[in-house]
Amino acid sequence: MTLRIYDSATRTVRDFAPLREGEASIYLCGLTVQSEPHVGHIRSGVNFDVLQRWLRELGYRVTFIRNTTDIDDKILAKAADQGRPWYNLAYDMAGELARAYDLLNVARPTYEPNATGHIPEMVELIELLIDRGHAYAAADGSGDVYFDVRSWPAYGELSGQRIDDMEAAADADPRGKRDPRDFALWKGWKEATEPRTASWPSPWGRGRPGWHIECSAMAGKYLGESFDIHGGGLDLRFPHHENEQAQSRAAGHGFATYWMHNAWITTAGEKMSKSLGNSLLVPEVLKRVRAIELRFYMVSAHYRSHVEFSFEALDEAAAGFRRIENFLERAAEALPESFSVGTSSGDGFLAAFSAAMNDDLSTPAAVAAIHDAVREGNKQLAEGQTEELAVTYAGVHEMLRILGLSPADPAFATGGADQALSGAVDALVGRLLEQRAQARAAKDFAAADAIRDQLNAAGIAIEDTPSGAKWSIDGGGR
């Protein structure tokens, strides 16, 4: 069975056929590091992390490049407002982003290039475009260089638009443009308003790169003139990706074979956006649920579906995930110690899981396969079918691992402080449970239930199992 992915350039589902046998190259547009990342930003990271993991699982050698845009108008404006250097703001926000990715178990890409680290590559590409007659230096002496949209007949092919149908941007400054749709490859330094540190030497004078050129230059550098998959958020389709493709192809490159775009997480029906003030920052959300639960929530929806964010839905997802975790814990206790994970070949659930993943990363169906396996495993657990349980347990483990949702993953490990705390609580709760056990043995159920109620009130759930009472922090109360 081959992987099929939805290619948003052709708007069809296509078999994935890499340019180089056994290899897969991916370029993902990362973020402009101008402020703290919200859950929408992270969704993109998680979605493409799942893609990357699945490709590796299929045996591809994956080269995954995710860039960081660390210079642009907004960064300059915000840094100026905050009275600090733009590079300090970008650096700080890049750090916040990296932390958020780490918390959500988004694997590090092969490389994460910064725009400002690739000025020479961009200048080179711009010169090539000028040579080939697809770009020009503005005649107004601004030092700007523009891409000549009219010189590239295929312009608009990615987003399915025709130049003449496009709404002329009302607020666009025509500056030295030949056509209002021409976009900046290079922006001349505005000495009066912009810091010198945000400018670099070029054949057209000091300046800084336009937004789109960085991706063309960096994708070319790290993945070659042609590569397999280019990804990003839906809003990047136009203009960003359209322009990237126009530039790269006008320069004679093949560029991306497949385009993948993830949909939004919305709040109150609207796109999450910093300017709307409806952003949910990752640390805020993580006060409510654990990182692994947030990742599960994101993976439970298909990457091309809009997700209407709500804490209610998030809590539900977390409850669903706890059921899976609960199974893993109980199964691990029931299985012999000699048992080791990795004997799950032939498991029917894995086949369903794989089929789902191959179908344009249909993670909702993949998650359903996990739930099915958990139900089966719980049954095996109840009936003491240890051998079957071992296979199911390994299968569930495997599926979670592939989705980056393994509770055993170091990214989700609780810190030393948590463990110490948990040890302390265990000692205290253990004494109460002992008293309860004595009361139950003496058939003093009123006293036993009083202890349980007391613990429940403190947010600790009690479960009686054949091997004695167990306690856990009751997440439902959060």
Next chain:
RNA sequence: GGUGGGUUGGCCGAGAGGCGAGGCAACGGACUGCAAAUCCGUGUACACGGGUUCAAAUCCCGUACCCACCUCCA
């Protein structure tokens, strides 16, 4: 004006011509001293109006509402 997407049961969320994905919640049953956890069972949902078809949530036409993009937002 142009382009694309959406509207599914109490809630979340898949599916894309024919056996009711899955989860959460609820209710009933088993288990339990009672619970919890777990298992079993219970739902006849696809915005609206037409049409095609033996068969439509799925295809076609129309309507309504929502969302996104149209030059620097994942």
